[in-house]
Amino acid sequence: MKAVRLHQYGQSPLVEEVAEPTVSGPWDVIVDVGAAGLCRTDLHIIEGQWDPIQHPSLPYILGHENAGWVREVGSAVHNVKVGDTVIMHPLTSCGLCPACRVGQDSHCENATFPGINVNGGMAGQLLTNARAVVKLDDGLEPRDVAALADAGLTxxxxxxxxxxxxxxxxxxxxxxxxxxxxxxxxxxxxxxxxxxxxxxxxxxxxxxxxxxxxxxxxxxxxxxxxxxxxxxxxxxxxxxxxxxxxxxxxxxxxxxxxxxxxxxxxxxxxxxxxxxxxxxxxxxxxxxxNLVGTYNDLVELMTLTSQGRVTLHTAVYPLDAVNDAIADLEAGRLVGRGILVP
The missing domain is CATH 3.40.50.720 (NAD(P)-binding Rossmann-like Domain)
Known part of the structure; x- marks a missing residue:
């Protein structure tokens, strides 16, 4: 599949072919990415600001604001099924640590953060888990809501x-x-x-x-x-x-x-x-x-979105034009959010 990967801090990411993710655990969910948001955090990642905090192994796939359609699920997943339209909470949380027990997903002790410390969603597919996916109401399209996964949620x-x-x-x-x-x-x-x-x-x-x-x-x-x-x-x-x-x-x-x-x-x-x-x-x-938000925050935000009370103003780019989108964001030419569509 095609993906946007960061190879070195301070240099532009590359669009290249990589292997598709696979289900390896019972709670895994693979999503066909319909849209991935471009965030100022992505600029800070490219600059290297997040390296001391998250220590990702380079190269890896960027993209932490993601929505799409469920492609495959693990054996224990029952909250979504293949074909469902979903938006992903940015973190894949464990559900067992003290923070998760009180609903503070962003502070999960065992979380991964796709696009920050593991492969993200600026690609054809994304590996996430059942605790991260929020099923969308009919009428909501991934490209219209993807950036709400982080920018909107935060x-x-x-x-x-x-x-x-x-x-x-x-x-x-x-x-x-x-x-x-x-x-x-x-x-x-x-x-x-x-x-x-x-x-x-x-x-x-x-x-x-x-x-x-x-x-x-x-x-x-x-x-x-x-x-x-x-x-x-x-x-x-x-x-x-x-x-x-x-x-x-x-x-x-x-x-x-x-x-x-x-x-x-x-x-x-x-x-x-x-x-x-x-x-x-x-x-x-x-x-x-303020760090991202809870799973319930994202559910509430999607409710407001389905009611038409929150709308996302976007500029859409094909995945191959990721560096054009980055340049527009850096130069202040974007009003609203940049959205990458694979």
């Missing part, structure tokens, strides 16, 4: 965690209306009553944000001016700031947009949060990390 997970604090009269600020942020905006509109303000450097992205439910938008061209505009809009600062960028000074701006006792949800990454401890204490602000 954004929804953060909003879901904050939802209890975003009752009527509260303010949520979203930094970054791109691949993750545009889904976070929709999740905020769908499950909270907060007033939503979106900050981005792109007027095109802000126009999309307004279409998706943002009440206010702020064009980011100077941090001091952005800070003043947001403080004016929110009447003194946001109750929750969702930073979907996490680098290029966004991580430094985010805490300045909070009111006292507010929460800074860190979703994007690459930079470093730098807060004086006296500020954290005197203002009683929170910095909250």
């Amino acid at each position: 954004a929804y997970h953060a909003v879901r965690k904050a939802a209890g604090d975003l009752f009527p009269g509260t303010h949520a600020v979203v930094i970054g209306a791109g691949g993750l942020g545009h889904i976070g905006i929709q999740a905020l509109a769908a499950i909270t009553s907060a007033t939503i303000t979106v900050v981005d450097r792109s007027e095109e992205a802000l126009e999309l944000a307004r279409q998706l439910g943002a009440h206010h938008t702020v064009l980011s061209f100077n941090d001091d001016q952005v800070e003043q505009q947001v403080l004016d809009i929110t009447g003194g600062g946001a109750h929750v700031v969702f930073d979907f960028v996490g680098e290029k000074s966004a991580e430094l701006l985010a805490p300045k947009l909070l009111r006292n006792r507010g929460s800074h949800y860190v979703i994007g990454y690459g930079g470093a949060v730098n807060l004086p401890t006296i500020d954290i204490i005197s203002r009683e602000i929170n910095v909250i990390g």
Whole structure:
């Protein structure tokens, strides 16, 4: 089968022929990939940022946002059957460790992470397991939902965690209306009553944000001016700031947009949060990390998607054009998510 494989950090991945995966365990599921999302994490993987954390053996297949159709199942699999349309939770979890017992799949002690530390889904087929597959409702196509497996799940997970604090009269600020942020905006509109303000450097992205439910938008061209505009809009600062960028000074701006006792949800990454401890204490602000999401988060997100309350804005590329898609993502030419179709 054809696959996108990374051979060396700092170099472009190659499209080449590799062997198809095979079922070797009772809980294995092989999926014919219908679509694989391209994520900024893929850029960080290519740069080598994930090597100290995950130690993948090179070369391996990229792609951690995947959807398709079940091709083959192991002997113990009963939740899906051959031919079902499915989206995959990014991690293949064990179900037995303490984290799995409380539903925290992303923190499974025995998980593999296709596309991060084992072969992923930028290929004709993907090997996953029964605990990772979510059967899709009729009418949902893999290319329309694939990137929701990570970008959507991560954004929804953060909003879901904050939802209890975003009752009527509260303010949520979203930094970054791109691949993750545009889904976070929709999740905020769908499950909270907060007033939503979106900050981005792109007027095109802000126009999309307004279409998706943002009440206010702020064009980011100077941090001091952005800070003043947001403080004016929110009447003194946001109750929750969702930073979907996490680098290029966004991580430094985010805490300045909070009111006292507010929460800074860190979703994007690459930079470093730098807060004086006296500020954290005197203002009683929170910095909250967010890693992917739970299986149930993904089920809930697919429900919202089937109801038409969350939609994914995409640019579709054939698998052979993966490096064109990467170049577009790096250059900021993508609005929404890049999708690779084998």
